[in-house]
Amino acid sequence: xxxxxxxxxxxxxxxxxxxxxxxxxxxxxxxxxxxxxxxxxxxxxxxxxxxxxxxxxxxxxxxxxxxxxxxxxxxxxxxxxxxxxxxxxxxxxxxxxxxxxxxxxxxxxxxxxxxxxxxxxxxxxxxxxxxxxxxxxxxxxxxxxxxxxxxxxxxxxxxxxxxxxxxxxxxxxxxxxxxxxxxxxxxxxxxxxxxxxxxxxxxxxxxxxxxxxxxxxxxxxxxxxxxxxxxxxxxxxxxxxxxxxxxxxxxxxxxxxxxxxxxxxxxxxxxxxxxxxxxxxxxxxxxxxxxxxxxxxxxxxxxxxxxxxxxxxxxxxxxxxxxxxxxxxxxxxxxxxxxxxxx
Amino acid sequence: xxxxxxxxxxxxxxxxxxxxxxxxxxxxxxxxxxxxxxxxxxxxxxxxxxxxxxxxxxxxxxxxxxxxxxxxxxxxxxxxxxxxxxxxxxxxxxxxxxxxxxxxxxxxxxxxxxxxxxxxxxxxxxxxxxxxxxxxxxxxxxxxxxxxxxxxxxxxxxxxxxxxxxxxxxxxxxxxxxxxxxxxxxxxxxxxxxxxxxxxxxxxxxxxxxxxxxxxxxxxxxxxxxxxxxxxxxxxxxxxxxxxxxxxxxxxxxxxxxxxxxxxxxxxxxxxxxxxxxxxxxxxxxxxxxxxxxxxxxxxxxxxxxxxxxxxxx
Amino acid sequence: xxxxxxxxxxxxxxxxxxxxxxxxxxxxxxxxxxxxxxxxxxxxxxxxxxxxxxxxxxxxxxxxxxxxxxxxxxxxxxxxxxxxxxxxxxxxxxxxxxxxxxxxxxxxxxxxxxxxxxxxxxxxxxxxxxxxxxxxxxxxxxxxxxxxxxxxxxxxxxxxxxxxxxxxxxxxxxxxxxxxxxxxxxxxxxxxxxxxxxxxxxxxxxxxxxxxxxxxxxxxxxxxxxxxxxxxxxxxxxxxxxxxxxxxxxxxxxxxxxxxxxxxxxxxxxxxxxxxxxxxxxxxxxxxxxxxxxxxxxxxxxxxxxxx
Numbered sequence: 001x002x003x004x005x006x007x008x009x010x011x012x013x014x015x016x017x018x019x020x021x022x023x024x025x026x027x028x029x030x031x032x033x034x035x036x037x038x039x040x041x042x043x044x045x046x047x048x049x050x051x052x053x054x055x056x057x058x059x060x061x062x063x064x065x066x067x068x069x070x071x072x073x074x075x076x077x078x079x080x081x082x083x084x085x086x087x088x089x090x091x092x093x094x095x096x097x098x099x100x101x102x103x104x105x106x107x108x109x110x111x112x113x114x115x116x117x118x119x120x121x122x123x124x125x126x127x128x129x130x131x132x133x134x135x136x137x138x139x140x141x142x143x144x145x146x147x148x149x150x151x152x153x154x155x156x157x158x159x160x161x162x163x164x165x166x167x168x169x170x171x172x173x174x175x176x177x178x179x180x181x182x183x184x185x186x187x188x189x190x191x192x193x194x195x196x197x198x199x200x201x202x203x204x205x206x207x208x209x210x211x212x213x214x215x216x217x218x219x220x221x222x223x224x225x226x227x228x229x230x231x232x233x234x235x236x237x238x239x240x241x242x243x244x245x246x247x248x249x250x251x252x253x254x255x256x257x258x259x260x261x262x263x264x265x266x267x268x269x270x271x272x273x274x275x276x277x278x279x280x281x282x283x284x285x286x287x288x289x290x291x292x293x294x295x296x297x298x299x300x301x302x303x304x305x306x307x308x309x310x311x312x313x314x315x316x317x318x319x320x321x322x323x324x325x326x327x328x329x330x331x332x333x334x335x336x337x338x339x340x341x342x343x
Numbered sequence: 344x345x346x347x348x349x350x351x352x353x354x355x356x357x358x359x360x361x362x363x364x365x366x367x368x369x370x371x372x373x374x375x376x377x378x379x380x381x382x383x384x385x386x387x388x389x390x391x392x393x394x395x396x397x398x399x400x401x402x403x404x405x406x407x408x409x410x411x412x413x414x415x416x417x418x419x420x421x422x423x424x425x426x427x428x429x430x431x432x433x434x435x436x437x438x439x440x441x442x443x444x445x446x447x448x449x450x451x452x453x454x455x456x457x458x459x460x461x462x463x464x465x466x467x468x469x470x471x472x473x474x475x476x477x478x479x480x481x482x483x484x485x486x487x488x489x490x491x492x493x494x495x496x497x498x499x500x501x502x503x504x505x506x507x508x509x510x511x512x513x514x515x516x517x518x519x520x521x522x523x524x525x526x527x528x529x530x531x532x533x534x535x536x537x538x539x540x541x542x543x544x545x546x547x548x549x550x551x552x553x554x555x556x557x558x559x560x561x562x563x564x565x566x567x568x569x570x571x572x573x574x575x576x577x578x579x580x581x582x583x584x585x586x587x588x589x590x591x592x593x594x595x596x597x598x599x600x601x602x603x604x605x606x607x608x609x610x611x612x613x614x615x616x617x618x619x620x621x622x623x624x625x626x627x628x629x630x631x632x633x634x635x636x637x638x639x640x641x642x643x644x645x646x647x648x649x650x651x652x653x654x655x656x657x
Numbered sequence: 658x659x660x661x662x663x664x665x666x667x668x669x670x671x672x673x674x675x676x677x678x679x680x681x682x683x684x685x686x687x688x689x690x691x692x693x694x695x696x697x698x699x700x701x702x703x704x705x706x707x708x709x710x711x712x713x714x715x716x717x718x719x720x721x722x723x724x725x726x727x728x729x730x731x732x733x734x735x736x737x738x739x740x741x742x743x744x745x746x747x748x749x750x751x752x753x754x755x756x757x758x759x760x761x762x763x764x765x766x767x768x769x770x771x772x773x774x775x776x777x778x779x780x781x782x783x784x785x786x787x788x789x790x791x792x793x794x795x796x797x798x799x800x801x802x803x804x805x806x807x808x809x810x811x812x813x814x815x816x817x818x819x820x821x822x823x824x825x826x827x828x829x830x831x832x833x834x835x836x837x838x839x840x841x842x843x844x845x846x847x848x849x850x851x852x853x854x855x856x857x858x859x860x861x862x863x864x865x866x867x868x869x870x871x872x873x874x875x876x877x878x879x880x881x882x883x884x885x886x887x888x889x890x891x892x893x894x895x896x897x898x899x900x901x902x903x904x905x906x907x908x909x910x911x912x913x914x915x916x917x918x919x920x921x922x923x924x925x926x927x928x929x930x931x932x933x934x935x936x937x938x939x940x941x942x943x944x945x946x947x948x949x950x951x952x953x954x955x956x957x958x959x960x961x962x963x964x965x
Contacts, residue, residue, distance in 0.1 A: 068554055093559075100557035108555075113548040118570045118645060128556050163646040179556065361804035369816050480952075484944035486896050488903050489919055489937040496926050496933075592811055593900055597923070607812065608904065611819045619816065627807045 014082075015186055015219050016042040016065070021079035023057075023064045026072060030292040034060040034074075036243040039318065042187065047213060047220040049234030049251070051227060051266070055288060057243040058223045059109075062191045065221075066100050084186070102132040105180040107209075109192040111172035115164040121148075121175050122160030128182040147178040151208060170201035174208065181212055188213070189221045194229070206233060227270050231255060239263050242288050242299045245318060249325040259321060259332040261304045298330070306331050351638060355631045362627045363415070366620045367408050411620075420621035425613050430621035434603060438625065440510060441595070441602035445587045447518050448526035453580060456530040460537020460576075465564060467542065475534055482531035487590060491524040491597040508599040521598040525590060529583045536579050540572040547571075574644050581637030588626045688881065688958075695957040702953020708946030716762040725753035727760040727913045736929050745935040748921060754932065757913035758939050764914040765943055768828050768898040769891040775833025777887055780840025787841065788848030789867065789875070798841065805838035814897055818906040825908050828901060832894050843886055847879035881958045889951030892944035899940050915940050 023035040035057040042048050050058045063069050064076055067088065081088040083104065091099070108114040116124060125147055126140040135143060141160070148156035151174040164172055173193060180188055190209055194202035210233055213220050222234060230237055230251065237254040239247040239262065247260040258264050265284035286303040289295055295302060298311040310330045318328045321336070329335065378394040395401045402410075414421060420430035463475040498520060499507030511517045544550065545568050553567040554560075591604035599605075603622055610618035696702050715722060724744070731751040739746040745754035787798040805813075814831045821827035851857060852875065860870055901907035902916030910917065915936040922932035 063551075066555055068551055097557045097559055100555055102557055106555045108548060108552060110548060114552045116549040116553070116567050116571070117647060119567075120646075127558070131557055165647050176552070179552075357800060358804050358807050361801065362808060365804065365808070366816070369820050480948065481941070481945070484892065484941045484948055486899050486903075486916070486919075486937070486940050488900060488916075489933070489940065492919070492923065492926060492933055493937070496930055500927055586809065588809060590809075590811065592809075592815070593903070596904065608815065611815050612906075614819070623809070623812055623816075626809055626812065630807050630809075 013043045014041045015044050015084060017080075017082040018061075018065070019080045019082070021061065021064055021081065022077040023060050023069055023074060024077050025074045027292075032291045033243050033294065034291060035064060036294075038079075038240070038243075038245050040238050040245065040248060042219050042221060044186075044219055045213070045217045046235045047210075047222055047233050049230035049237040050221060050223045050240060051225060051230055051237060052240035053225060053288060055242075055291065056240040057291075058240050059191050060243075061240070062106065062189045062221060062223055065189065066104060066106060067096060068106075098132070101128055101180070101185075102183045103185055104187040104189065105183070105185040106189040106191065107173070107176050107180050107193045110196045111169050111176055112196065114176055115172055117164055120161050120163055121167070125160075125175065125179050125182060128179050132183045143182070144178075147182055148175070150181070150212070151175070151178045153178075169197050170205065173197060173201075173205050177205075177208060177212070181216065181218075184216055185218055187219045187221065189223070191223045192225070193222075194226075195224075209233075227266060239266070242294060243291055244299060244315075244328065245326075246300065246328045247326065248318065253325050257325070257336070259325070259327040259336050260300075260329045261306050261335065262300050264335070265303075306335060348635065348639065351635050355635070358631060359624070359627065360412075363412065363620065363624060364408070366623055367404075367411065415624075420624070421617035423610075423615055423618050425610075425615045425618075430617045433606065433618060434622055434625060437601060437603040437606045440600065441588065441591050441604060444518065444521055444525060444591060444594070444600060444602060445584060447522035448529070448587055449580065449584060451522060451526040452529045452533050452583070455526075456533025457537050457573075457576065459530075459534040461541055461564065461569070461572075463534065463538040464541035464545065464572075472538075475538070479531035479534050482527050485527070487524060487528060488593045488597050490527050491520070491594060494520050494524055495597070508597075510601055521594050521600055524598070525587060525594045528590075529580075529587065532583070533576060533579060537572065537576050540575050541568060544568045544572040570644060574641065577640050577644065578637055581633045581640070582630075584629065584633045588629055688878075692881070692954070692957040696953055699953045699956060701949050702957070705946050705949025705951075705953060708942060709950055712762055712766060712943055712946060715759060716766045719759050719763055723753075723756035723759040725756040727752065727756040728911045736925070736932075738929070739931055746929070746931045748918070748932055749925065749929075754918070754935055757918060758915070758935050760913045761915045761918065761936065761939060762943070764825060764902075764908055764912065765895045765898060765940070767825065768832065769895040769943075769947070771829045772832035772894045772898075773836065773887050773890050775829060776836030776890070777840050777883060779834070779837035781844050781883070783837065784841035784844030785848065785875075788845035789852065789870075795845070799845070802838035802841055805835065808835070810835055811897060811900055814901055815904065815906060818901055823906060823909045825912075828898055828907060831901075832897055836890060836894070839886065839890070840883060843882050844879055847882055848875050851875050851878050885951055885955045885958060888947055888954055892947040892951070895940065895944055895947070 018041070019039050021035055021038045022033070025032040025034055038057070038061050040048070050061065052058045060069065060074075065081055065088065067076065069076060076089060079089070083099065088096070088099065115121075122141070122144055125144040126137070129135050129140045129143045129147075130137075133143075144160060145156045148159060153159055153171065153174055164175070167175065177193075188209070193209065194205050197205060206229060209220065209222075212218070220233075222229070224230060234251050236250050237248070238245050239254065239260065241262050247254065247258065247263045249257075254263060255267065258267055262284070269283045284303055289299060289302070297313055298304070298307070298315055301307045301311045304311065306329075308331065316328045316330045318326045319332070321327050321332050378391045378398070392401075411421070418431075420434070422429050423433060426433065459475045459479075463472045466472055495507045498505040505520055506517050507520070509517065541564075545564070550563060550568060553563045558567070588604070591600075591602055592608050593604075594600065595602045595605040596608060603625070607619055607622040607626075609615075610622065696706075724742075729752070731747070734743070734747045734751040736749055736751075737743055737747040743753050743755060745758060747753055748757070783798045783802075787795040813835045817831035817834070818827060821830065857870060857875065860873075865873075898907060898914070899916030899919070902914040903920040905917075905920060907916055908914045918936040919933055922929065922936075926933055
């Protein structure tokens, strides 16, 4: 089943453009290069998936967009984050607050800890509305009821006076989504929104996010380590490894024409029902490098079965191998040829 | 909630009985004859014996205790051995002064302690944080009475801007030195507790959520962090009122404050048992009552506890 | 108020618990070794330890360090400000304040350590009973502890001192007896948290007796918080002793005690401020030493608690 989603790809359609973002953490053990040269763009109405294993820098990338990196120890070293042409990194505190939760909002990984335990659900949702839209209390209350109904919480009026601990995990994540979409943001960043939830609830939450996207035509950045989720919901995918993007393209390209050895490795380590010839599951050998001292040359070199002398010399830049398909590998072309023969 | 309060009050009763028993035992051991204290020198043996019989102190200790406790149940704390007055009236004269002093100390403790703790946590490792950390560490090590003496020397003696002792006409300048002295140690504890509690709270996910919503730092700290961070601090402050009433003994002695701490202290030295027991009992009652208030405040601050109580209620 | 703890019935058996004991020994030594390593790195804690050691040495060698007899009065030397012969000056009776401060350390250190020792012994005993057996003993002991908590500490100490009379042994008893409740509560808490850990269950399953489980298994793990709180409490005990002596119901005169010296100086703060300065500093530095050491121990035993 090949997805045939039409991607709106006119150049003016970019809502967000991240260029060469670097976010480092200064710890006692050394400088952790959590995000080290990430570039990508996000189009209007698009869902961009960011995948990678734990510690690959996907969450830090998301937090950097809203400048939510705890400082110290973290710091955004360089780069630019253009939102509708404005650089988020150059905004002052007031302007930044205007964007946060208003134009760009975020859903977090663990709904159990992301809501304030001492305020009611209603209080927390209304706060978002009041802050950004300057609504009166009654109007905000109505809005909160509408939002709760939108995210599928029944008896919304009654639920407003409940506290987070009276809700289940899935319900809390719905509340988080209600807060996030309260001001119809242009971008919704979902940072592993279902990792902490039961499998059955996961699907419901993702469907909800998808539904909202279609209703509001907002763009979504979906961060996950679940390739199945990416296949189902993302239009384009960025694969991250050790703080760097290694491959970036449409979801079809990533799943069917992957060129980076790491992406290939990921694809081989999951069960695929869509491929006729499915070999043994093949996990990637070794473990990711320490972000404090990265190996010289290509960061994936030590785990890569294609590695050669050139990989020791320099880290390959992200190159556009074919239209709209970016790969950070010296030997991308060769791998592409080999792989096509294999299929 | 009402059920919960009722249950807490019931729990208080054994504590009060326990305190009276301990005090009674301690004072019963004192080898002093109350009849002699009351009649003083020159009383005849017959007069002494008559008085003993009248007071019931020739009876065994448990009879005396029963007599005391039934009298207590009527709200009567007995009569002083030294002064020809009821304990109730002596305490009624002095308690207001102590309570006023303790309340002003609590005020200082809340305002300065909490503010210092918040600043210290929010501006971690800054100059202000260092200042708060160092001064709170030192404050815990300084004996209250010595601190009071130094304050007297500096502000009363050298600068001459504040009265050194007494309550005068009860105007505010008489309160400043004693209440600061009384509050010093507690303020340090509150500041430390507030700092650590705040540091813990601001590392929580819901604080990131609050920032992600677009709230200003002052609103995130003042609304989302503060209420959570206050939970342990409220306990400390509540428990501390009891300690303050006890600490008043030293402060009131140095500053010649006409409060109940001084009255109890003098009564101990004079072996005036009814005053000691009565005074201490009221201190304990205040302490226990404050604990109750703290628990109720707690339920207001932390809905999770309220929830648990509902369950107990059912 | 306290969580109910299910009481496991004693299962007496014959099999020894060597395996559990060996495991325990290993984890115990590494806990204390690690703590010491961390403590050594903590400069403030080492300062505290330094102060404590120096003070103990001063207390032991007081006769060698002091320049005068702390008790003998020299009338013509009355109320001298600090000078070459009398580093800290003299008091109203012409006694050398420096020597009195030096000798005063003996009282403070003794009271601090012995009184807290008494509190710990009583506290551990009742805390162990309450925590290990739970149910009725727990309820009764913790209710009694509540009574002691409700009792204003200093007031209790004053009352006991009035009954027992002045003297250093009585101070040990008064402060020691009043302080047990906190230790009992802490020890009970650690026991409850350790009690249901796997290695205790294993020992119990192997048939270890109550006494053996408490002394061999629970004790080494539960003692760390007691060491921390005990160290900090030495400071408190020293302040309470100073307060008692200040109120005139502490040590018997003319024994030099810092609190007593402060109360003697109270009437002369306007003409002889040095009289109150040096004993006060002595108290502050001593207490500071124990507080810093206690803070350091807490961080060393539980590094997660650091900066909290």
